[in-house]
Amino acid sequence: MSDLVERIDTLWAGRNDLAAVMPSAEARAAVDEAIDLLDHGEVRVAELVDGEVVVHQWLKQAILLLFRLRDLEVTEVGPFEYHDKIPLKHDYAGARVRVVPGGSARWGSYLAPGVVLMPGYVNIGAHVGSDTMVDTWATVGSCAQIGERVHLSGGVGIGGVLEPPQAAPVIIGDDVTVGSRCMVTQGARVGEGSVLGEGVILNPGIPVIDSQTGDEVGRGVVPPWCIVVQAIRTKGFPGGDFGLPCALILRRLEPGERHDKARINDILRDHGVAT
Secondary structure, rough: HHHHHHHHHHHHOOHHHHHHOOOOOHHHHHHHHHHHHOOOOOOOOOOEEOOOEOOOOOHHHHHHEEEHOOOOOEEEEOOOEEEEEOOOOHHHHOOOOEEEOEEEEEOOOEOOOOOOOOOOEOOOOEEEEOOOOEEEOOOOOOEEOOOOOOOOOOOOEOOOOOOOOOOOOOEEOOEEEEEEOOOOOOOOOEHHHHHHHHOOOOOOOOOOEEEEOOEEEOOEEEOOOOEEEEEEEEEOOEEEEEEEEEEEEEOOOOOOOOOOHHHHHHHHOOOOOOO
């Protein structure tokens, strides 16, 4: 692995003139090897270590190099035609993944056993944990890290982050439910066991506020085991008072508490939202 990392680093350093750094076939073999490791879940672009995001930049560099080294090719899947530099994933049955017609994932993304991919999309570098559902028209952007037993509801947008290579991607913890039409982008994080009501917008500029205390607990990071909804916080400007978006923690769950969907929906409906 260290040899592969070194080869990718060398290629990245000379990316403006790859032919001068390494023969084309050798360069492509090194990059393809890195992408295959991502595709099979043997490595991942980012992970949480002691609560901090660690980004493995060499893997992002490999993805960016892939676009430089590959040419556009036509791919036909039944009546559909695609024209792209990156092929689609294959052998879902062998991977024990269910993919409904209309769902697609790019080579270099990882779908763990038990994943259900409805007519949605998973981009290169993304990692989707076991028994997670990517529901209809949900998208998982490049390099996003999705935990196990997660439900990305219909129309959810999980943003991708490829450049710069050191930028942290979106990370969704295990046992999370992300409600319909939520947008989680720019390296935002949702902690284990949390529930986002439909329509929540979360990015590093969005304050996360505890409804019980009024305190801002962070920006772009939802703590574990919280029920969160989209809300508005009033702020004064020279031209008047205006409402700015925030993510509001309605309730905190007990750590490890299993989701009772009916109960959670009752809590959300009391505040005019749902999952």
